[in-house]
Amino acid sequence: MQTNAAEVVRMQDLTHDVRAIDLRLISPATLDFQPGQFISFEVPVEGKTHLMTRAYSIASPPNHKSSLTLVFNRVDHGPGSTFLFGLTPGDQVHFKGPAGSFHLRDDAPRNVLFVATGTGIAPIRSMLHTLLPKATSQIVTLLWGLRAQQDLYYQEELHELEVRHPMFHSTVTLSRPDPGWTGPTGRVTALVQKRVKTVDNFAVYLCGNGDMIKDVTNFLRSRGLCPIYREKWYDKEDKGQ
Ligand SMILES: Cc1cc2nc3c(=O)[nH]c(=O)nc-3n(C[C@H](O)[C@H](O)[C@H](O)COP(=O)(O)OP(=O)(O)OC[C@H]3O[C@@H](n4cnc5c(N)ncnc54)[C@H](O)[C@@H]3O)c2cc1C
Structure with a gap:
């Protein structure tokens, strides 16, 4: 597979331990991809001479062709x-x-359930920004598990998508909320078990830790x-989600 080059142009701390970076493509200058696909880096390993491959999903939609x-x-x-947390703007x-x-x-x-x-x-962010402008009568639902209030991000963006696309609904559940949280816990x-009564008219996308994927898959299959x-x-690893 061909190796591509890009420059880090922006970093943003979304929470105390989640960061977003924007990469400007250098070579090639644009990249065709499907929303949901990933790229991979060869990264150094502390105390070792060999490199390891690590995959990271593209969180932006494909219509942002050059970044x-x-x-x-x-x-x-x-x-x-x-490796990723060590990058700063200007790095290639x-x-x-x-x-x-x-x-x-x-x-x-x-209907689509994420x-x-x-x-x-x-x-899923890349998929939402691609699907929602095109979706007509499909109901699109996002259920997202995080740990506590300090782990919340993209809430404003998701709210804006809900306002712009009334058939889209997103809900965050916190596994270890601090006092004051009024949303699902x-x-x-x-x-998913509480909200999904039938799967007959659903297409479902699951992303994250293996336990969630196994448990949600088993539940959905029990429904049809x-x-x-x-x-x-x-x-x-218990990330509390
Ligand atoms: C197709 C694909 C796409 C991915 N996209 C992303 C992405 O967009 N953003 C992202 O943060 N990660 C993503 N990952 C995970 C990523 O590739 C690395 O596994 C993660 O960053 C941890 O790698 P590491 O070398 O830092 O830690 P490692 O030394 O490999 O340790 C990983 C251990 O940390 C724990 N862990 C905690 N958080 C994570 C996490 N997010 N992913 C994996 N393991 C975790 C697990 O228990 C795991 O065993 C993706 C993985 C795959 C397979």
Whole structure:
């Protein structure tokens, strides 16, 4: 696969441990990708001479042809996380991709359900910004699991999308809210179980940790048959979602 080059042009701390960076494409100057796909970096590993590959979903929609946004969380001593958090504007990066089969499909007129944990919102953000301007009568729902109020981000953006596209609804559930939270509490799997009565007319996209993907898939299958597209990022660690 060809290696591409880009320049870091902007970084934004979305929370205490989630950062977004914007990359301006250098070579090639534009990139065709499907919303939901990822790019990958070869990153150094502390104390080792070899490099490791780490994948990051493109969080911006494909119509932003000359730039890409990535959204990622801090993982202590993680090679990928350390690499991305070490970048500053002006740095040049090399990456491969786009790649991946987790991408937006045309399942209209099925309603679309997106379920994310943590930064699993990244590919779904790209999909939402692509799907919503085109969707006509489909109901589009996002259920997103985060931990506490300090972990919230993109709330204003999602609200704006809801106002602009009345068939879109988004709900965040917090697994460990601080006092004062009036929204849903608990894991996102529980929210799916509460909200989804039938899957007959659904297409579902799941992104995030493996436990959520397994549990939500099992639940949806117990309710019937529908397309389920999944992107598992990691297997096990209690991130509270
Ligand atoms: C297709 C694909 C797309 C991805 N897109 C993104 C993205 O857009 N944003 C993003 O933050 N990550 C994304 N990831 C995860 C990313 O590739 C790395 O696995 C993550 O950044 C941790 O790598 P690391 O080298 O820093 O840590 P490692 O040393 O590899 O340690 C990873 C451990 O940290 C824990 N962990 C905590 N948070 C995460 C997380 N977000 N992802 C994976 N493991 C986590 C897990 O328990 C895991 O075992 C994606 C993964 C895949 C497979």
